[in-house]
Amino acid sequence: MLTIHDVLETNQMIQKNNLDVRTITMGISLLDCCASDGKTLCNNIYDKITRYGEHLVETGEAISREYGVPIINKRVSVTPISLVAGASDMKSYVDIARTLDKAAKTIGINFIGGFSALVERGMSKGDRILIDSIAESLAVTDLVCSSVAVGSTKAGINMDAVAEMGRVFKDLAERTKEQDALGCAKLVVFSNAVEDNPFMAGAFHGVTNGDSCISVGVSGPGVVKVALENVKGEPFDVVAETIKKTAFKITRVGQLVAMEASRRLDMPFGIIDLSLAPTPAVGDSVASILEEMGLESCGACGTTAALALLNDAVKKGGLMASSRVGGLSGAFIPVSEDKGMLEAVGRGSLSLEKLEAMTCVCSVGLDMIAIPGDTPASTISAIIADEAAIGMINNKTTAVRVIPVPGKGVGDNVEFGGLLGHCPIINVNKYKSDEFIARGGRIPAPMRSLTN
């Protein structure tokens, strides 16, 4: 029997601790849109997305009202465009990006992901054109997100693609410099990319999925933080148990919303992504959870251990709460989107190097980090290579979403607005990596035994 305390606890999580469903993401396969003529291809893409996604936003809003839980974003992810467009006669995919943007605006969603290429082993014609089109595409559209997978545990790292992506970040930053390189917030480079991630900027609908599905990303760092406030000074066993129980409760809400959305939209359920995704709002920070464990400031010695415990406990707690878990599940550490993280950067306790260490144990990687505008493309490529190597060796997803802000240097601040927050520019090692990146080729896939 439900007690009044259960009811009040749930509503306190929602109303005071920022519990929300971060996104309902509809995955749509565009494989059946392929056409040799570019115009036909774009028409096919527009028609399918607007047909499938027609009721996504109103359904999300209706569920939100009925259950009293905020559903922040409604999104669409599509088949990596390099695969869909490869058979066409198009020499640039900017028109496809415009088509995605237009379709997204027609159905009223917040973002559309999948302007993507998977080039872990090499680039096909479509991959090459897509990568060449990213900078212009993200500069001329509002809602399109792009991702490129450059490495994996099974494939190794495609260093030619890594070199290319450093240049793409720079080009994109320059094209969107009036908005402090905001375009770069819509681009992510992956190692061990997942095909069912509902979160942006890295969402795409992998080819192993069916024609369409509904996935949900839950959130709630504030709820975990408040739960830990009640176990001050207790041993880590208690901390881990508390996080597990809280993650279970959060995930159950996500599961309910996902099943309901799937039923109402008559579309198969994909996965629940158990991520703790922070926002710039007060009390919605992953860094604050780490600090609640006893660290004076995020980035202090012990931060990696605290994050490892958090990430693992979130998964353990969430797994039983959902019938199907996937995506990036874990704790995100996007600097600009997390008030505690950016305060830690501001006071000098959190460096790029420490963030890199944290990505060994968190759910993804170097995320929403503003770096000096004069950072060379080869240095950005080297950051990507380091991060891809961490993912490759540790058999986990890693990613890089850095923003080289033209005209700004360490000590300056950039304002992205909304969920993307603001960020102080972080220091990047000044020593050059250009000869390292200029080599190109492949870093071979690692062996999976003798793992020391």
Place this chain on the structure above:
Amino acid sequence: MKVVITVVGVDRTGIIAAVSQIMAEHKVNILTINQVILDGIFNMAMIVDMDPADIDLDTLQDLLKQKGEALGVEIRAQNQAIFDAMHRVG
């Protein structure tokens, strides 16, 4: 559909009467009522059955919101499933 109605705010006379009146007017069947004062704040949770009702949940939410504003308390109505999902296994 089972719906949980919660009232949170400063205690005063007539809150339950006002909420119950809306239920009676629209044939919403009250199943249980619980209340508790926490940190000086009045909290009430009422579980109701909407099946016999002559209005839908959206309309009930609007009516309760208006009543809450008149009484100076916050009134929410949510599908019970969200609470069951979070607090019950099986």
